[in-house]
Structures are given as structure tokens and as C-alpha cells.
Amino acid sequence: MSTKIAPSILSADFSSLREEIEDVLEGGADYIHVDVMDGHFVPNITIGPLVLSAIRPVTDATLDVHLMIENPDRYIQDFIDAGADILTVHVEACTHLHRTIHMIKDAGVKPGVVINPATPVEMIKPIIKDVELVLFMTVNPGFGGQTFIPEVLDKVRKAVQWREELDLSFEIEVDGGVNEETAKQCVEAGVDVLVAGSAIFNQKDRASAIQKIRN
Ligand code: DX5
Ligand code: ZN
Numbered sequence: 001m002s003t004k005i006a007p008s009i010l011s012a013d014f015s016s017l018r019e020e021i022e023d024v025l026e027g028g029a030d031y032i033h034v035d036v037m038d039g040h041f042v043p044n045i046t047i048g049p050l051v052l053s054a055i056r057p058v059t060d061a062t063l064d065v066h067l068m069i070e071n072p073d074r075y076i077q078d079f080i081d082a083g084a085d086i087l088t089v090h091v092e093a094c095t096h097l098h099r100t101i102h103m104i105k106d107a108g109v110k111p112g113v114v115i116n117p118a119t120p121v122e123m124i125k126p127i128i129k130d131v132e133l134v135l136f137m138t139v140n141p142g143f144g145g146q147t148f149i150p151e152v153l154d155k156v157r158k159a160v161q162w163r164e165e166l167d168l169s170f171e172i173e174v175d176g177g178v179n180e181e182t183a184k185q186c187v188e189a190g191v192d193v194l195v196a197g198s199a200i201f202n203q204k205d206r207a208s209a210i211q212k213i214r215n
Pocket of ligand 1: 178196
């Protein structure tokens with residue numbers, strides 16, 4: 001199966017979000033990655049359910065929503081109502097991770113768990129059989145355009161091993177600093193889905209940017 005590409009709209013031109021999304025989808029994107037930041041869990045503030053619900057009618061493509069917010073339980077229903085297909089929560093932000101993941105699952109949305117670069121991979125082990133996606137941050141979340149942290153790939157390899165041993169089928173995604181060079185290392189480590197923001201939206205020709213990352 002070929003590697004999926006999920007452009008992060010954080011680096012898109014927000015004054016023409018519809019065209020930006022259509023452009024990357026025509027260019028071969030598989031998912032649209034939506035970065036939600038609250039100014040507490042991460043230092044930046046981005047978008048909320050209102051913008052997600054504006055994007056929803058633009059496409060049938062999978063909306064991969066990455067919640068970088070404190071107390072995500074409070075907003076999960078809002079993001080589900082707004083049209084999320086995948087809803088990913090940080091292990092560092094959830095006091096009752098199992099409950100949160102099951103809230104998402106029970107609502108018929110695909111649950112994902114995301115882990116920061118400095119958090120040990122063992123933190124996600126108890127939940128991996130309940131999720132459909134494991135997202136490894138390859139930068140400290142908060143901003144686009146940061147430098148890839150290669151040590152995270154050891155954690156990716158561990159997740160690949162657990163998935164095999166336990167006969168599970170969750171997808172493995174990485175987010176942060178992905179470009180044509182780092183993408184290669186990720187795929188070699190076993191990554192299924194590559195999130196890329198600046199490496200796609202900062203290029204004029206999005207189809208060729210996506211192609212380069214995929215290759
Ligand atoms: C970082 C976000 C990423 C970000 C990636 O906190 O979660 O999705 O947009 O941007 P690049 O690809 O530019 O590192
Ligand atoms: Zn993200």
C-alpha cells in the first residue's frame with residue numbers, strides 16, 4: 001500500500017481555504033490534516049469547530065483533526081458535529097485517555113492518539129488496541145516549519161513491532177518537519193501517513209510537492 005499524504009492546512013492561505021484544499025486534493029492528497037490549537041496545551045492559537053464545519057462541505061476527503069488542546073473531552077462532540085472523520089487526542093492532555101478514546105469511537109468517528117517527541121512510547125501501549133491511528137509528533141507541536149526530530153523514528157519502529165505482535169491494524173502517522181528527505185526515513189521506519197504543512201503549501205506546484213514527498 002502506498003504511503004498516504006495528509007497536507008496540514010496550518011500552512012495554507014486562510015483567505016482562500018477552499019481553493020487551497022481543492023488544490024492539494026487535486027494534487028493527490030489523501031487526508032486533510034487540521035491543526036486545532038488552544039494557546040494552553042501549545043503556545044499557539046489556530047482554528048476551532050466553526051472553521052472545520054466550513055471546510056466540511058468543500059470535500060468528501062477524510063478530515064484528520066489533530067487536537068492540541070487541554071481537556072479535549074469538553075470539545076469532542078463539537079468537532080464530531082463539525083465533521084471530523086479522524087479525531088486525534090494527545091496522550092499528554094488526557095487524564096482519562098481510555099474514556100476519551102471511547103467517547104470518540106462510540107460517536108462513530110475514528111479515534112487516534114498522538115504523542116509528543118519527549119514522551120516515552122510506552123505511554124500509548126495500553127490504548128493501542130482501541131485506536132485506528134497513532135500519530136507521532138516529529139516536532140514539538142505548536143508551529144509549522146520546524147525541524148524534524150529523527151529520534152522519534154525509534155518509537156515508530158516500536159509501534160510497528162507492537163502492531164505485528166498484537167495483530168492490530170492502526171495506521172502510523174508522523175507530523176512535523178516532513179519533507180522529501182525526512183519522508184524517506186519515515187517510510188523506512190514503517191510510517192503509513194505523512195503529514196506535511198510547509199513542504200506542500202509553501203510550494204507553488206502542490207501536485208509536484210506531494211509527489212516528491214510520496215516518492
Ligand atoms: C505542528 C502541527 C503540524 C504542522 C506541521 O504543531 O501539528 O501539523 O502544521 O507543519 P510542518 O510540516 O511545516 O512541520
Ligand atoms: Zn498536526
